[in-house]
Amino acid sequence: MKKIILFSVFAGLAHAQAPAGYYNSANGLSGAALKTELSSIISNGHMDRGYSGLWTAYKTTDIDKDYENDGTILDIYSEKPAGVDPYNYTPGSDQCGTYSTEGNCYNREHIVPQSLFNQASPMVADIHFIRATDGKVNGMRSNYPFGKVGSTSFTSQNGSKLGTSASSGYSGTVFEPIDEFKGDVARMIFYFVTRYQSKLSTFSSGNMLGSSTFPGLQTWELNVLLAWHNQDPISQAEIKRNNASYTFQGNRNPFIDNPNYVNLIWGSQQPSGDTQAPTTATGLNVSGKTSSSISLAWNASTDNVGVTAYNVYMNGSLQTTTSSTSTTISGLTPSTTYSFYVVAKDAAGNSSSNSSTVSGTTNSGGTTPGTNCANENFETIPAASSTYSTKTWSNGGISWTATDARTDQTLNNKAITVRSGSLTSGSSANGIGSLTVTTQLKFSGTNGTFDVKVNGTTVGTIPYSTSVTTTTINNINVSGNVVVSLVNSSASNRVAIDDLSWTCYSGSSARMAQNTAAETTSNSFKISPNPITNQEIFVKGDLQKVKRAEIYNLQGKTLQTIDQPFRNGNSIKTRNLGQGVYILKLDQVTMQFLVK
Structure with missing residues (x-):
């Protein structure tokens, strides 16, 4: 997930965006009194720009500046945070209109349905809870409340779902966005029931709103939204939208600030409506280690409302809390064994039983950083071609994927040329210290940069121009398994890449690298066909010895873990993977595969 900044950090960062003293009158308040004071604060200055004014607002409020950063509409029902979006909309030119399928046009999605307040002003045009979304998905969501889906009747191309409710206290039809935007939805609804709390008694409930100013929501819906708010922290995209909405409309969403x-x-x-504890986390395993750290991963727990966090215990003491299903414990002693278990928690404070305990031993000290972990000279890329498409190959034990790329240009002999795409490695052990690469702008275009990302986080930029340029980024210093990406921020520049290398960091060693290479050589697997179809991966090779299969996205997030994956055949069924590039790990061997 891309939202990795803690609430405490955001509180300071976001509050600085509001005018000085904007929330001063709310200081020291809580409960209904705080809600009422916030309602007064955000009602003052609110300018009704009209329903048609939303089209203008979206050109500044709903633009993708944080995912692909391509200037298209940021649609929470089609955005794929870890993959290629199924379609994109140009602001202004792709407005609905009529639609029959996904990707036809975008329109104005009232997160709180406008039928509940009879399309009245100023609610009908309030930018803070009305998003630009795909028309088809908006229509499928209709006026159903938001909740956890059990049995699914419709799934959008980014994984948003419609179906019967699995949320405690409600059994009707609900709509569930993907995890990336659950907190966004919750905070928009919290805004609505605060801004318009004095009108709630005149609104229809829609099986979500309450009729009184406090709490303002039905208990089951409140429990869902509290869980979503806590499990999905505020993103930079939300902060930017809140600021742009303030410029447009004159008031703010206090739950983002x-x-x-x-x-x-x-x-x-x-606690009032939720006494059910999450299920016990399963599959806890040591996924990586260095001389000073141990990485852990596990399967997600489930809950009737929603799991908000996992407490990770080391040697019986709480070590860290995380909202993801993996973590790295650092600051450990070399050649030392530690034991770990995990406890899942929900928004009401209910805790699962302890997971099974696993032990991990850190590597011995004396690893020397500086040895190269990757040396990619692009001599094994596919045959020379001027056609832009996705290219895949392997070299030196590392698999590679280049999107929107051609193979007919040269630098130091063969090179890969990327247009509006990226170059991404498979998962590589032993970390990354510094990275060096050579680039050149081909054909016409302007000087620019690649964003360099390690496990999905930007660690620097690589410049390119018409001159052949070799650049080194020092002190990246990420340990454990790494996925390295070079992302072209231009939609038209064609840039050749050659002689890409990086040094190992913290805990890697020549002996470890040799062992990994030996395992890869002695356990030869092949995915066929690739790209995969029908959400099923077929694998060729010596499969009966495989103990575990894991599927990751390119940011290193574990999406699926299967023990004894080939006991009944030679294929793995995946869980609704969207279009994009993913990593399959079979014990210690990693491969990339495509979903189209």
């Missing part, structure tokens, strides 16, 4: 307001107002409501 100050996320702690949510629990200050409704926190005491959490």
Whole structure:
């Protein structure tokens, strides 16, 4: 997931965006009193720009500046945070209109259905809870409340779902966005029931709204939204949208500026309707280690409302808390054995039983950083071709994928040329210290840069121009398994890449690299066909010895773990993977595969 900044950080960062003293009158308040004061604050200055004004607002409020950063509409029902979006919309030119399928056009999605307030102003045009979304998915969502889907009747191309509710306290039809935007939806609804709390008694409930100013939501819906708010922290995209909405409309969403307001107002409501604990986390395993750290991964727990966090214990003491299904414990002693277990928690404070305990031993000290972990000279890329497409190959034990790429240009002999795409490695052990690469702008275009990402996080930029340029980024210093990407931020520049290498970091060694290479050589697997079809991966090779299969996205997030994956055949069924590039790990061997 891309939202990795903690609430405490965001509270300071986001609050600085609001005018000085904007929330001063709310200081020291909690519960209903805080909600009422916030309602007064965000009602003052609110300018009704009209329903048609939303089209203008979206050109600044709903633009993708944080995922692909391509200037298209940021649609929460089609955006794929870790892959290629199924379609994109140009602001202004792709407005609905009529639609019959996904990808036809975007329109104005009222997160709180406008039928509940009879399309009245100013609610009908309030930018803070009305998003630009795909028309078809908007229509399928209709006026159903948001909740956890059990049995699915419709799934959008990014994984948003419609179906019967699995949320405690409600059995009707609900709509569930992907995890990346669950907190966004929750904070928009919290805004609505705060801004318009004095009108709630005149609105229809829609099986979601309450009729009184406090709490303002039905208990089951409140429990869902509290869980989503806590499990999905505020993103930079939300902050930017809040600021742009303030410029357009004159008021703010306080739950983006100050996320702690949510629990200050409704926190005491959490236990009232939720006493069910999450299921026990399974599949806990040591996924990587260095001389000073141990990485862990496990399968997600489930909950009737939603799992918000996992407490990770080391040697019986709480070590860290995370919202993901993996973590790295650092600051450990070389050649030392540690034991770990995990406990899942929900928004109401319910805790699961302890997971099974696993042990891990850190590597011995004395690893020397500086040895090259990757040396890619692009001599094994596919045959020379001027056609732009996805290219895949392997070299030196590392698999590679280049999107929107051609193979007919040269630098130091063969090179890969990327247009509006990226070059991405498979998962590589032993970390990364510094990275060196040679680039050149081909044909026409302007000087620019590649974003360099390690496990999905930007660590620097690589410049390119018409001159052949070799650049080194020092002190990247990421340990463990790494996925390295070079992303072209231009939609038209064609840039050749050659002689890409990086040094190992912290805990890697020549002996370890040789062992990994030996395992890869002695356990030869092949995915066929690739790209995969029908959400099924067929694998050729000595499969009966494989103990575990894991599927990752290119940011290193574990999407699926299967023990004894080939006991009943030679294929693996995947879980609704969207279009994009993924990593399959069979014990210690990693391969990339495509989903189209």
